[in-house]
Amino acid sequence: MRSRAFVSAYVLALAVQLCLSAHAQQADGRTVFNIQCVACHQVDGQGVPGSFPQLAHNHDLFLARDFPARVVLFGMEGTIVANGQTIQGAMPPLGNMLTDAEIAAVVNYVRSSFGNDRLRPKDMAPLDAATVAGLRKLKDADKTHDYRASLKAAKNGGKK
16 A cells, blocks of 8 residues: 555656646747647738738738737737738737747747748847736737837838
């Protein structure tokens, strides 16, 4: 009996250790993308014309360091023009499903994939989990459509 209890305790301790080490590993943006994003934005980042914007060669990913994280965290709905295509749709908020590290990882993955690596401003640092955590607490950070419009207007000299 004693050896069976010892083995059970050992197996339990090993299982806990495996869970903790898996949790401690860095989030993998590609894995998050393939689980959460690929159904709408497609495996190649091309999206679905008229329904889901393409992420490939998408300048909006670099409007501000935090903009894509806000979209992932809080979602976004309304009409947008992305890469010359008008899209009337909704991105569901994923903030309750993903950790701060996972959101940062998936944003960094998308920004460095699908040809987007050539669009990154040289002074734009990769996103980190601390920035995402700060967005969760920021008042009005969930107004992503308005935030996007203000960023686009600023980029275009005040014109929306």
